Every structure is written in structure tokens, then in C-alpha cells.
Amino acid sequence: MPPRRIPTVRQRRLGSELRRLREAVGVTTHEAATLLGVNRTRIPNIESGRFGLSADRVRALASNYGCQDAVLIDALANMAADRGPRWWDSYRGVLPTSFQDVAEFEHHAVAMRIFVMVHIPGLLQTAAHARAVFEASLVALPAKEIELRATHRMRRQEIFTLRESPPHFTAIVHEAALRMQFGGPEVGRAQLAHLLDASERDNITLRALPFSAGGFAGPGQPICYAHGPVAQLDTVQLDTFHGALFLDSQEDLGSYKRLLDRMEEAALSPGATRDLIHSIAKQL
Template identity: 55%
Template sequence: MPPSKTPTLRQQRLGAELRKLRERAGLSTIEAAALLGVNQSRISNIEAGRYAVSADRVRAIARNYACSDQALIEALTRMTGRRARGWWEDHRGQLPHATLDLAELEHHATALRVAQALHIPGLLQTTQHARALFGDAVPPLLPHEVEHRMSYRIKRQAVLYRDPPLPYTALIHEAALRMQVSGPAVAAEQLAHLAEMSEHGNITILVVPFGRGAFPGSGQGIDYTYGPVPQLDTVQLDTEHGSEFIDAAAQLERYTTVLDRLEKLALPAVESRELMCSIAHKA
């Protein structure tokens, strides 16, 4: 089977983690290939996520690399095989690859924690709120492109209703609550939806009020996706040029600290809900 030319983020992450194991073992690609009985290009393709590997091959690699972290090994084996056809694959060719990678990350997550200073998190947006945002995109989206994004957004939100429930924490600055996207009526509907969602057992919505003053981070959107083991956590950042995915240990620790500090600044869940309802009443 030839190598894949378009590996998903999940496939690339598996390869990157196998590369980390090899480097910790102090082995070159040539030495690793000799241990596994394959050529060097096969190792390179595996580590780039371009070549599918089996669970047994991952265990053999871990054994040859002297990795004894069984929790990590088993987590990596669950990432093996050919690309799974999730619902997001229906949008391939219509939406950017990074957009689909985020949906795949959320699908396999064990928990999600997000922070937004100026926007409502995507998984909590109403249809009208999301449509207004897509309508203001730069450069402008064509009508069919807006519909593709709306369909994708609605399907993404289904992750919050799965069984077993996915723990989801949203840290939202008061500024985002007061943004009257598409006018008072849509804004009031959005705030009422947030208050309703905050009553779900798996969903925690915490508001950072204006009165808390300065807050950590640059105000950019942060999506922290928890993996089955801490080594497989991922941060997705919203930028003007698209999504950026981060998995370096030092950076994961940094964003964990930012989210922890934001959570300390936020109002408790009940007070956050009361503030949302108060702003909605005045919208």
C-alpha cells in the first residue's frame, strides 16, 4: 500500500509520538529500521503519518525502543489503522483540512476546555449566531460555502450530547456575552441558549467579568483537547490565518496554566448563569 499524501492530524500525531519514542531511545532512523526489519524510508513515512501501522507494529516499536509506559502504548495502538471515516470526511474537499482535524480531535477527546474573549465558543453557538459570523468572513464566503460551514458546525456540536457525556468547560469573557452579533434578538437567543446549556451535567460555563481586570493570554481562542493520556493532549489556537495545533509538552503546560488562571478569575457556575440571564434580559 503506497504512503498517504494527505495524512490527518491524528495520523501525523501518532507518527510524531513514535518519533519521540525513537529519539528518547537514542536511535537513528537507520538503527530503528534495522531493529524492525524494514527500510529507512518506511520509518520516515511512519513518523510522518503517511503510512498506516497496526497495533502489533506499534507494540513492537515500543518494545524495540524500550518504552515501558503501558498507558501511552495502549493509547497509541488505538490510533492505528487506516483513516476512520468519521462524519467530518463528508466535508473533505469543501472545508480546510485543519477544520476537519479539529472535529476529529473533539471526537476522540476525553474532555474539552476552551477559552474565548470575544466570541462564543463554536460548540455553544446558535444557528443564527453562527450564520451571522460566517456572513462576516473576510474574504466573503459564497452562499454554498456558508451552508457547508453551518452543516459542519451543527454536526460538531453533537459531541456534547454523546454517551457517555463528554466533560466540557467553557471560559468566556463578559465582552463576548455583550457582543450583539446580528442584533439584540439574536444576541438574546444566544445568551438564553448558553444559560440552558450550562444546566447540562457535563457542561460548565464560567464567565470572566469585566471587573476582574486584566486576564492572561492574548485574548485568542484556545481549545484544549484532552487525550487518553496527558502526552496526547492538544491545543488548537484560532488565528487570522487559520487553526494552529500545538502538542509540545512545554506549550501544553503553558496553556494549562493560562486556562487555570482564567478559571480562578471567572465567576462560579451559578453566578455565571445569572450574569448571562441578566445580560439577555437587557438585550
């Protein structure tokens, strides 16, 4: 199997978890390769996500590292076994890599909690709003690419409609994002109506952080905390100027979980949030 040119975020995560298991028991990469019966360069390439491996080999590595957590081992084996092509693969080489990484990240999340300051969460945007956001990009984009990006964003929302068990999605949206008029008043009203409809779904919780809440902790950048099938596979995704950034250290996970907890404590209840959205829509 040739090495991957650009591993996906999920492939890199599998590798990093295997590295954590190895390092936790003080096994070197050379020792790990000997135990697995492979070339000494294979383990570093597996841990970087550049080389794939079967579910059986994941289990063999976990056994070699003395891991007794059957639930974690099953989750890692499932990550290795999940090799089928997905819809976002058709966008590779067409849109930035981070677009595919975010789609893959969301597809496998069990639940997500997100905070946004300026933009409506992509998973809750209308197509018209998404196009307006991309049209406002710092670097002017061709009309064809704007449409591709908007279509990709709409397909991401299929996790709510096509998945057998849709993820629970909690969105903490600052009032500033609710008042931003990307695309003008008509697009803005339609977007707010879409949010109200989405907030009625059983698996979506929408809570506004009003201006009246005052200041809050954190840098104000979009944050998404995604729960994996086991707690060890939770991941934080940050939106940055250079694309999506993924964090998975226990320290980072704990910090962002506490930050989102504080934001949620300051946010309006779902009912009060809907009242605020109705009020803003009447002002457009």
C-alpha cells in the same frame, strides 16, 4: 499502502509520539527501520503521518524503543487502529482542512477546557449565530459555503449527544463574547438562552470572565486544551487567522494549562455566570 497526501492532525500526532519514543532512547531512523524490517524511508514517513501502520506495528515499535508504559502503548495502538471513515471526511476538499482537523480533535478528546474572548465557543453556538459569524468573515463567503460551515459546526456538537461518554467541557467565556450581537438582538437572545440551557448539563461548565476582572494574561486568542486518554496525548488547539494550530510539546501544554488555570481563578462561578447572562439578555 500509498502515502497520504495530507495527514490528519491525529495521524501526525501518532507519528510525533512514536518519534518521541524513538528519540528518547537514541535510536536512529535507520536502526528503527532495521528492527521493524522495513525500508529506511518508512520510519520518517510514519513519523510525519504520511504512512499508516497497524496497531501490532505500533506495539512492535514501542517494544523496540523499550517503552514500558502499557497505558500509553494501548492508547497509541488504538490511534493506529482507528481508521474508519467519519462524518467530517465528507467535507474534505469542500471546506478548509482545519475544519476536519478540529472535528477530529474534538471527537477524540476526553475532556476540554476552552477560553474565548470575542466568539461564543463553536460547540455551544446556535445555527443562526454560527451563520452570522461566517457572514461576518473578512472574505465574503458564498451563501452555500456559509451553510456548509454552519452545518459542519452543528455536527461537531454531536460529541455531546451521540458519544457514549460525552467529554466534560469547561468554557471560560469573556463578557465581551456574551455581549457581541452577531445576527442582531433576536439571534443574540436565542444564543444566550442556548448557553443557559447548555450550562445545566452535567458535563458542561460555563464560567464568564467579566470586564470587572480587569486585565488578564495571554494574547486573547481562543485556546482549547484537550485531554487525551493519557496525559502524554493532551493537545492545545489555537484559533489563528490562518486556521487551527495544534501544539503538543510538554512545555506548551504546561504553559497553556497554567494560563487557563489563572483565567478560571478570575472567572465567575457557574451560578454567577448564569446571573450575568440573564442580565445581558434583558439588555438586548
